[in-house]
Amino acid sequence: MNIVACVKQTPDSAAKLQVENNHVSWGDSPLIVNPWDEYAVEESLLLREKFGGKSVAISMGPESAMEALKTCLAVGCDETYLISDPVLKGSDVSSTAYTLAKAIGKIGDVDLALFGRQAIDGDTGLTSSQVARYLGWTLLTYVIKIVEIDPVAKTIKVERMMEEGRQVCTAKLPAVVSVVKGINEPRYPSFMGIRKAAKATIPVWKAADLGLEPSKVGAAGAAVTWMDIYPLPVKETKVEIIQGSSPEEIAAKLADKIMAEKVI
Amino acid sequence: MTNKVWVYIDQFKGAPNPASWEALGLAKTIADLMNSGVTAVVLGSGMDAVVQKAFANGADSVMVCDDATLTDYRVEPYAAVFTKMVSEGKPEIVFGATSTRGRDIFSASAADLNTGVIVDATEVVSQDGALVATRPVYAGKLLSKVVCKERRPQMILLRPRAFPAPVETVGKSGEVIKVAAVLDENSIVTKVAEYIVEEGQVSVDSAAVIVSGGRGVNGPEGFEPISKLAAVLGGAVGASRAAVDAGWIPYVHQVGQTGKVVSPDLYIAVGISGAVQHQAGMRTAKVIVAINKDAEAPIFNLAKYGVVGDLFQIVPALTEEFKKRLGK
Ligand SMILES: Cc1cc2nc3c(=O)[nH]c(=O)nc-3n(C[C@H](O)[C@H](O)[C@H](O)COP(=O)(O)OP(=O)(O)OC[C@H]3O[C@@H](n4cnc5c(N)ncnc54)[C@H](O)[C@@H]3O)c2cc1C
Ligand SMILES: Nc1ncnc2c1ncn2[C@@H]1O[C@H](COP(=O)(O)O)[C@@H](O)[C@H]1O
Numbered sequence: 373m374n375i376v377a378c379v380k381q382t383p384d385s386a387a388k389l390q391v392e393n394n395h396v397s398w399g400d401s402p403l404i405v406n407p408w409d410e411y412a413v414e415e416s417l418l419l420r421e422k423f424g425g426k427s428v429a430i431s432m433g434p435e436s437a438m439e440a441l442k443t444c445l446a447v448g449c450d451e452t453y454l455i456s457d458p459v460l461k462g463s464d465v466s467s468t469a470y471t472l473a474k475a476i477g478k479i480g481d482v483d484l485a486l487f488g489r490q491a492i493d494g495d496t497g498l499t500s501s502q503v504a505r506y507l508g509w510t511l512l513t514y515v516i517k518i519v520e521i522d523p524v525a526k527t528i529k530v531e532r533m534m535e536e537g538r539q540v541c542t543a544k545l546p547a548v549v550s551v552v553k554g555i556n557e558p559r560y561p562s563f564m565g566i567r568k569a570a571k572a573t574i575p576v577w578k579a580a581d582l583g584l585e586p587s588k589v590g591a592a593g594a595a596v597t598w599m600d601i602y603p604l605p606v607k608e609t610k611v612e613i614i615q616g617s618s619p620e621e622i623a624a625k626l627a628d629k630i631m632a633e634k635v636i
Numbered sequence: 637m638t639n640k641v642w643v644y645i646d647q648f649k650g651a652p653n654p655a656s657w658e659a660l661g662l663a664k665t666i667a668d669l670m671n672s673g674v675t676a677v678v679l680g681s682g683m684d685a686v687v688q689k690a691f692a693n694g695a696d697s698v699m700v701c702d703d704a705t706l707t708d709y710r711v712e713p714y715a716a717v718f719t720k721m722v723s724e725g726k727p728e729i730v731f732g733a734t735s736t737r738g739r740d741i742f743s744a745s746a747a748d749l750n751t752g753v754i755v756d757a758t759e760v761v762s763q764d765g766a767l768v769a770t771r772p773v774y775a776g777k778l779l780s781k782v783v784c785k786e787r788r789p790q791m792i793l794l795r796p797r798a799f800p801a802p803v804e805t806v807g808k809s810g811e812v813i814k815v816a817a818v819l820d821e822n823s824i825v826t827k828v829a830e831y832i833v834e835e836g837q838v839s840v841d842s843a844a845v846i847v848s849g850g851r852g853v854n855g856p857e858g859f860e861p862i863s864k865l866a867a868v869l870g871g872a873v874g875a876s877r878a879a880v881d882a883g884w885i886p887y888v889h890q891v892g893q894t895g896k897v898v899s900p901d902l903y904i905a906v907g908i909s910g911a912v913q914h915q916a917g918m919r920t921a922k923v924i925v926a927i928n929k930d931a932e933a934p935i936f937n938l939a940k941y942g943v944v945g946d947l948f949q950i951v952p953a954l955t956e957e958f959k960k961r962l963g964k
Pocket of ligand 1: 385850879917
């Protein structure tokens, strides 16, 4: 069973961000594998260990995203591909999903494409659904447990995390699955893995290699454009520390404040 | 007759997501500017009460697909009929509430319709013939303004509790447009086996009040005083990742970047230091109260009111105080 994990390289969530002319930078803070995608990668490894086949990680992004794929190799992915081409710059969800769907198609014979629930930079969480639509595959989002897979009958049973609780459902492969925290505990790279990854050459696919239509990729294919990006305005409120000689007195004063806010 | 502005009404087993009414409220304001009415879209089975609620919350007409295949939420039949409705009715704008289902349906249908989706909008203004939405990105540290300039419809999901809910007018009604399902049961590959639902607890997603506990509560039993305070305030229990990872409370309660993003009216952070990843989930709460024994904890930079002290003394005292005041 061949499994693809889609990984995005993102700045670390603890990075100090700077914005200038609508361009976000993060100083010398490292770029990481989007934390949600670590669960997708781990699940691909677990499934490969169980069913055989290969675990393939792909990423679309600049040359630097090679590092994210090296991390995937170091934890045990069999193959990785970087999709990188200047024409892909300015992609939004639609053009990213179109590109990833084409890449998954090129890998061929894939039963399962795994995604993180969302990327921690754009925070959209829409890509997996669109990839499923472009491929015409089953879509199962917010999966917290893959209960079983029958690689022969090509069926899958999962638990999906909705606001109201878990929905248990069965469906057919091939499927696009987005995963949430709790599905597994991502492993750390092994020493051997890191050495192997350091030596590996990661193939790069250009737009032409995937047969992408120029009008559908990058900024040209984007439906949603970013007009402006800026830091969160600083809140003026300074904290008011409630003091008193006993917990009861503090509680009474705090309750006064909360009642006055009319939020109860 | 359908209108230029539509709103998708999210529901689970017949219970509407309250954020859908907030979307309906905004839709009204935007539709007024366009001299249009608002059409609500209801998908499910046994939807009569939801349809009535949509009228009460301001819909001028309601398009409904009431069908057995929509009893359980599954993206295939939901998106199939939604795509068909939109491609035939050609609205300019479709609003909805950001939720797991909202993301699924809007994203899938947008791919079918070759248009874009904006998710988690906290502000929407009309500018040069398109809607410009503000949305938090990078874990809420930055705000972006985004627009779907050319393609139609503009599909925008609003962050719950970021917009006011309309006042209900009971007994109001209007035209109901019935639409047939697109897929029959045999052509839907996803089958729902069961639900595993935690009963009787207020979920953090739409709660107006959240009391959250962190590593400071020091164990599963530490969530008892937290739960008592939440119960008295009619609110939900939240948690930091440290408390969830320690196994003291299930993941559904986690607030933050890798948990839920919430915007309650009141957020009480108890024994939580206020790491950026936690802030990502609760920064937009209207009033934040922090109870922490460390006066230097970063949560105090975000809070409006703070108590520097031991949570095991302050929280029970606060619970007693509110019991008195709220007559419980
Ligand atoms: C990729 C990534 C994603 C993350 N996602 C999330 C997320 O979604 N949500 C999240 O919360 N975190 C998240 N984190 C973790 C985050 O960085 C912090 O580690 C976490 O929020 C800390 O939880 P805490 O505040 O409960 O614990 P601590 O930081 O240990 O704080 C405990 C606080 O309790 C106080 N305290 C202790 N005893 C008492 C007492 N008796 N009375 C009063 N106060 C007391 C202490 O003074 C301290 O401030 C993420 C981290 C990473 C790297
Ligand atoms: N550029 C990319 N390359 C590979 N995978 C991506 C890319 N962008 C998004 N994804 C995948 O889609 C998921 C959701 O991303 P998003 O919709 O951007 O929040 C991520 O967790 C990844 O699994």
